[in-house]
Amino acid sequence: MVELQGIVQHYGGVQALRGIDLAIRPGEVYGVIGRSGAGKSSLVRTINLLNRPTAGRVLVDGQDLTALREPRLREARRSIGMVFQHFNLLSSRTVHGNVALPLELAGIAPLEVKRRVGELLDLVGLAPLRDRYPAQISGGQKQRVGIARALANRPRVLLSDEATSALDPETTRSILALLRQVNRDFGLTVVLITHQMQVIKQVADRVAVLDAGRVVEEGGVIQVFTHPREAVTRSLVEDVVPQALPESVVARIRALMSGAATPGQLLRLAFAGEGSDQPLLSELVRRYGLDLNIVHGQVDEIQGRPFGSLAVLARGARESLAAAVDHLRLAGVRVEVAHV
Ligand SMILES: Nc1ncnc2c1ncn2[C@@H]1O[C@H](COP(=O)(O)OP(=O)(O)O)[C@@H](O)[C@H]1O
Ligand SMILES: [Mg+2]
Structure with a gap:
């Protein structure tokens, strides 16, 4: 045109x-x-x-x-x-x-x-x-x-x-x-x-x-x-979608991590489309035996489709964490392993 x-x-x-x-x-x-x-x-x-x-x-x-x-x-x-x-x-x-x-x-x-x-x-x-x-x-x-x-x-x-x-x-x-x-x-x-x-x-x-x-x-x-x-x-x-976590959330993550026996990773997930995050997260728990805490999140809508980001504190064996990240990426979720 x-x-x-x-x-x-x-x-x-x-x-x-x-x-x-x-x-x-x-x-x-x-x-x-x-x-x-x-x-x-x-x-x-x-x-x-x-x-x-x-x-x-x-x-x-x-x-x-x-x-x-x-x-x-x-x-x-x-x-x-x-x-x-x-x-x-x-x-x-x-x-x-x-x-x-x-x-x-x-x-x-x-x-x-x-x-x-x-x-x-x-x-x-x-x-x-x-x-x-x-x-x-x-x-x-x-x-x-x-x-x-x-x-x-x-x-x-x-x-x-x-x-x-x-x-x-x-x-x-x-x-x-x-x-x-x-x-x-x-x-x-x-x-x-x-x-x-x-x-x-x-x-x-x-x-x-x-x-x-x-x-x-x-x-x-x-x-x-x-x-x-x-x-x-x-x-x-x-x-539109601030990436930086609020200071209060970072403090909470630090507290959660310091008291834990198992090593943890903070995962930043960005998702869009029909396959929303919840079934995926429960699958991570089931298949990889991870322990998950959702520490921050926001969901919006673009063109009628859900769109958002989640910060999840994941704990479990090192190989399980790596496999879980691969699993999420294969499902089309953008994953960053964040450091706090
Ligand atoms: N009529 C003009 N004469 C000289 N420089 C111009 C003129 N119009 C725009 N510019 C310059 O061209 C560049 C792009 O401007 P512009 O197209 O107005 O950008 P935007 O709309 O994205 O702010 C800027 O550096 C601006 O200063
Ligand atoms: Mg202009």
């Missing part, structure tokens, strides 16, 4: 993008995450050629946008909607007027504009506020206007650059739910830029991790959360 081939973006001496290749599938919510300055905004702005890349090609629906000239480029851009972190609404226009603008620019007849804007405001739940001005509505409501405006020309692709970064967590959830809804209802492909793993976790199907102008890691969201390969990805996942 959206294909980026060898995208390079230089601003004078700054190399913001250093060769990006991405293939975004039709109908998916594709997340791009990275720390500030990684090149996310540069990347998303090349998709609709708000920034023309220094090198590389942008294909949308098979059409090479970089080869188009006005007015065909303007026409192609209409199939790409965009929402912004700071909403970019016109303060002199009402809610209705802001959503109407792209339709007016596209030369749609006034009656049709009115009808379409009415539908769009119903969709985003803002019909009662149609005559308010941006200064008279909340941040979340402004972003709903931004989304309605982005959808006005019935785009095939929606670009979102930090659309929820200026919003509180609860409003963020409701805006992300709205993006997910339009993605499902209209089969709209969504490219979602964010610096928050929480956002990726809630709505993305796949994710690319951008670091210093390069994609350093890419994959299904569950895969990336459970098996992050790069340090930058691990640190982003850490924002």
Whole structure:
């Protein structure tokens, strides 16, 4: 649906993008995450050629946008909607007027504009506020206007650059739910830029991790959360799923270990998917005769599947412990033997 081939973006001496290749599938919510300055905004702005890349090609629906000239480029851009972190609404226009603008620019007849804007405001739940001005509505409501405006020309692709970064967590959830809804209802492909793993976790199907102008890691969201390969990805996942054990838990583990006759190991388990941890743990007890203490844990959900981590203090014969770790790894659980 959206294909980026060898995208390079230089601003004078700054190399913001250093060769990006991405293939975004039709109908998916594709997340791009990275720390500030990684090149996310540069990347998303090349998709609709708000920034023309220094090198590389942008294909949308098979059409090479970089080869188009006005007015065909303007026409192609209409199939790409965009929402912004700071909403970019016109303060002199009402809610209705802001959503109407792209339709007016596209030369749609006034009656049709009115009808379409009415539908769009119903969709985003803002019909009662149609005559308010941006200064008279909340941040979340402004972003709903931004989304309605982005959808006005019935785009095939929606670009979102930090659309929820200026919003509180609860409003963020409701805006992300709205993006997910339009993605499902209209089969709209969504490219979602964010610096928050929480956002990726809630709505993305796949994710690319951008670091210093390069994609350093890419994959299904569950895969990336459970098996992050790069340090930058691990640190982003850490924002959502803290890896460090609380001090009180470490103290408790030390106490448990020091009083014990049998040697113990602290196992950190990361799991995802249907096969949740409990049957596996009881199997470890049965098959390897281990003694287990769950000392810490958290379970979350991604794409409706359980996802989480456990810290387990395991005691038993050295060979049994090693066999148990192998057993867990074979079952797809990521295991680290931790030191406390
Ligand atoms: N218009 C510009 N002129 C010069 N440098 C820019 C411009 N836009 C972005 N940059 C630089 O490019 C790099 C990537 O910026 P950006 O794409 O905004 O990253 P992000 O959105 O991930 O924070 C940064 O070093 C930034 O300072
Ligand atoms: Mg940015």
